[in-house]
Amino acid sequence: MGKAFLFGGFIAVVGQALHDMYSMWFQMNEEEAIRWMNGTLIVCAAIFTPNRLYRRLTQFAGAGMIVPMMSLANIWSASALEHRNEGATEHMLSVGGSIIVTLIVASYVAALFL
């Protein structure tokens, strides 16, 4: 649990650093910097999926790697990669599809009260 806590925190620190760099160097406003920071982390997760680095890190850090949204990029790119011979698009959501369903339902419910 300690490893997950520290590793998850480390990713958050990296995210914050990226955010600060983007807003400092590219004069981005708050919202733009967050978007670009998220995008960078997501692309990194996808890039580190095929060589199993993401899997190895998850084995080490557990929830520290699963909880951040990078995990979504890992799940989708892993599913697409694994099923590239049988139709990547068809199988891409076989594991991560439940996350989309949950997101849509949750945002619908949230929208009712906000």
Added chain:
Amino acid sequence: MKRVGAQTIVFDKNIYIESVGTVVGPKERQGPLGPSFDRAYDDLYCGEQSWELAERRLMKEAITVCLAKGNVQTQNVDLFIAGDLLNQTVTANYVASELDLPFLGVFSACSTITEAMLVASTFIDGAFAHRVLVATSSHYGAAERQFRFPTTIGVQKGESASWTVTGGAAALLSTTRSPFRIRAATIGRVIDNGVTDPLDMGRAMAPAAFATIKQHLTDCGLSLEAYDVIVTGDLGKVGSSELKSLCYHTGMNLSERYDDCGVLIYDAEQQAFAGGSGCACCAVVAYSYFLEKMREKKIKTMLVVATGALFNSTMVKQNQSIPAIAHAIAIEAVT
């Protein structure tokens, strides 16, 4: 009568393992038993486009090696018995389509190899066949994505999980004299211990292994001392200690003459969790490491108890338990 006791067959004829062939993947090559396998690939894809095609190549190549070592042509084989882990035992089916031999597909998960051997031995003993080819295979990537998740997805596994062995193994069984004689076989019963965790298959299989070993000894009127070594297929560290404690509670001291192929095949540094599993696990280790020990006369008799978790991912999602089976083959050295 050849049938002894409730579940055992003692063969009348002298049935021998004429030759064997083992081919493995990169992780197995790097493991402690690496040098004892006939061939090994450095790449998990084995030069193919997909995991499934790689597994097919492993089985095919193991058969090629086995036939070459035995100096036997395919047309001199009467029957081909094979099975694997993939849906509808698809690897065995495709390999059989290329071999052009009468074919029987068998499946009992990771105990497929001993099932194939005991069916083959029964055919030979009954004079329904002179020479039978048996084969099995498994592949880490193919098994992982069929039974669990895609291989690159980030998941955290506990220490009771196993690592599917990438490999193919084949053996020729006949009455042609060789140093290894198959004396008896015990057909296992399916035992459901109520384990529902697919990442703890050792615990699911240990009671099946225990039941088969106990039944074999009872049926043959033997004690544990009759065997120099008792080898289980892929119980792993967790399942092995479970089996040892089950034996201990019934007054059998298994520890001093016991090995598990899943524990032997990988080093502790290889991060294979509890050890190897899969159809190929028992087959490649028994055919290389243990038969070699037998050839060197370090062991005279061994009981190979391959264990299979009859695992189905659909049923596991429905919270059903994982039944398990273990078939045993008694092999002795002849001089």
